[in-house]
Amino acid sequence: MPAILTADGVGKSYGSGSARMPIIDGLTLSIAKGEFVSLVGPSGCGKTTLLMCLSGLLAPSDGAVSFKGQVVDQPPIGLSVVFQDYSRSLLPWKTNLDNVLFGMRRVQGMDARAKRARAEEILAAVGLTGFGGHYPWQVSGGMQQRVAIARGIASQSELLLLDEPLAAVDAQTRADMQDLLLDVAQRFKQTCVLVTHDVEEAVYMANRVLVLGPRPTRVVREVVVDLPMPRDQLTTREAPGFLHARHEVLALIRGMRQGQKLS
Amino acid sequence: MTAAVVAERLRVPICAALVLGTWQIVFLSGVVPEKYFPSILSIATAFWQMLADGSVLTAWAQTFGRALIGLVGAAALGITLAILSDLSPVLSRGFRYVSDVLQPIPPAAFVPMAVFMLGLGAKLYAFVIILVTVWPPYLNGVAALSGVGAVQLNTGRMFGLSNWGLLWRIKLPAALPEIFTGIRYAATISLIAVIVSEMLAGRDGIGFMIFKKAFALRTPEVFGLMFLVGLNGVLLNGLVNLLRRAVTGWHLRMMERPE
Numbered sequence: 001m002p003a004i005l006t007a008d009g010v011g012k013s014y015g016s017g018s019a020r021m022p023i024i025d026g027l028t029l030s031i032a033k034g035e036f037v038s039l040v041g042p043s044g045c046g047k048t049t050l051l052m053c054l055s056g057l058l059a060p061s062d063g064a065v066s067f068k069g070q071v072v073d074q075p076p077i078g079l080s081v082v083f084q085d086y087s088r089s090l091l092p093w094k095t096n097l098d099n100v101l102f103g104m105r106r107v108q109g110m111d112a113r114a115k116r117a118r119a120e121e122i123l124a125a126v127g128l129t130g131f132g133g134h135y136p137w138q139v140s141g142g143m144q145q146r147v148a149i150a151r152g153i154a155s156q157s158e159l160l161l162l163d164e165p166l167a168a169v170d171a172q173t174r175a176d177m178q179d180l181l182l183d184v185a186q187r188f189k190q191t192c193v194l195v196t197h198d199v200e201e202a203v204y205m206a207n208r209v210l211v212l213g214p215r216p217t218r219v220v221r222e223v224v225v226d227l228p229m230p231r232d233q234l235t236t237r238e239a240p241g242f243l244h245a246r247h248e249v250l251a252l253i254r255g256m257r258q259g260q261k262l263s
Numbered sequence: 264m265t266a267a268v269v270a271e272r273l274r275v276p277i278c279a280a281l282v283l284g285t286w287q288i289v290f291l292s293g294v295v296p297e298k299y300f301p302s303i304l305s306i307a308t309a310f311w312q313m314l315a316d317g318s319v320l321t322a323w324a325q326t327f328g329r330a331l332i333g334l335v336g337a338a339a340l341g342i343t344l345a346i347l348s349d350l351s352p353v354l355s356r357g358f359r360y361v362s363d364v365l366q367p368i369p370p371a372a373f374v375p376m377a378v379f380m381l382g383l384g385a386k387l388y389a390f391v392i393i394l395v396t397v398w399p400p401y402l403n404g405v406a407a408l409s410g411v412g413a414v415q416l417n418t419g420r421m422f423g424l425s426n427w428g429l430l431w432r433i434k435l436p437a438a439l440p441e442i443f444t445g446i447r448y449a450a451t452i453s454l455i456a457v458i459v460s461e462m463l464a465g466r467d468g469i470g471f472m473i474f475k476k477a478f479a480l481r482t483p484e485v486f487g488l489m490f491l492v493g494l495n496g497v498l499l500n501g502l503v504n505l506l507r508r509a510v511t512g513w514h515l516r517m518m519e520r521p522e
Binding site (some may be wrong): 036052053057059074075077080083085086091092093102103105106135137138155 | 307413414415417418419420422423433436437511514516517520
């Protein structure tokens with residue numbers, strides 16, 4: 001599979017001179033089309049900054065990000081970010097349907113009616129039939145995040161960058177949302193990059209987990225999750241492959257945390 | 264029906280009765296001479312006579328029209344200044360100095376110089392009213408526009424909005440509820456500015472009428488007109504609220520919803 005997204009020697013630092021604070025340093029990664037890749041790392045390692053750089057919302061200080069072979073210097077069409085803070089990312093003056101339609105503003109070759117039908121279809125796919133007319137603040141947190149996911153997909157996205165999308169929803173909803181995300185990612189042919197601090201979630205969702213080092217961060221290990229799709233909350237989490245991958249990632253991150261404490 | 268429910272249903276007549284009753288008790292006690300504190304009945308009679316000869320309606324229309332035009336102008340100017348401040352940090356600081364100096368000056372203090380510069384009439388009213396009314400929409404606008412969150416802006420940029428697009432499609436809609444709070448303050452200030460200007464430099468309107476009647480010691484008429492000024496405030500606020508509900512109804516409903 002060809003790479004859809006690559007980062008080549010990406011660095012990002014804030015400030016300058018003696019106050020210069022490097023967040024990312026010489027980070028290289030490559031995401032193939034159709035993959036589901038999780039990014040995990042110790043707290044505060046710069047995961048969100050990395051995602052902003054990958055999305056074109058933040059310009060890297062060094063190196064370059066490419067999306068479908070084109071250097072990313074602004075958010076490209078075909079790539080969308082699902083933010084952790086869904087209540088701020090959804091526009092409260094628009095209904096759920098209008099929020100999804102807002103995501104489709106750059107979609108070409110569809111008239112208003114076709115766009116509306118497509119938006120309703122995607123809302124239905126995330127289980128929100130009949131909620132298009134509601135405002136985001138009238139539905140639960142899990143539903144709001146599903147609207148945000150639907151909006152991302154509706155923008156004719158091929159690559160979803162998910163920034164801890166489930167961190168703010170309760171534990172039970174989170175498990176359902178994980179399965180829903182996997183389902184719609186497959187159904188709408190989305191390549192996914194998931195940033196999370198939850199190692200179990202990272203392994204459960206992904207074909208590949210990239211473990212990030214402490215700040216200034218870079219990829220320190222790739223852990224391939226050799227488990228079939230679709231995943232299952234009970235059997236997948238008990239499979240030897242899952243436990244093995246989880247062990248490897250957790251041990252790496254724990255090692256980094258202890259290293260940080262000593263230094 | 265319990266007593267509480269009855270009281271809730273009848274709250275307007277109950278409050279009116281309390282106010283009017285207190286007024287009448289003060290009047291009957293004779294603490295203030297009747298000349299300066301007339302009975303409810305004589306105020307009502309005087310008001311009715313002014314209504315009947317048409318003088319008060321004309322004055323009301325003039326005053327309310329000036330307040331409304333002043334408010335619309337001040338809101339438009341205030342929002343424009345707020346947008347300019349948002350676009351340029353230099354302008355933002357400049358406007359802030361100007362507003363810090365001009366804001367504490369009461370409308371009455373602007374009138375004498377305005378008379379010399381602009382003469383009596385529409386220009387004077389526009390100048391004084393807008394100069395004192397512009398600040399709440401401007402200050403609220405600046406605060407609201409700069410307070411729009413990074414996530415909302417990033418969302419807009421992700422879906423391809425330019426800087427102008429971000430302003431029109433994200434920042435302004437997000438800021439409108441707070442701007443409307445400023446416009447509501449401005450409505451009251453606008454009415455005050457109109458009455459003051461009419462009193463000091465007017466040839467018509469309710470402010471002018473109050474001054475004329477007061478010098479003629481027509482106390483019941485003065486109180487009647489003051490009541491009308493208060494009603495104007497209610498009316499202007501009502502209009503602002505109608506517009507607010509139409510434009511930012513989503514925000515009102517969001518605030519009202521049960522947690």
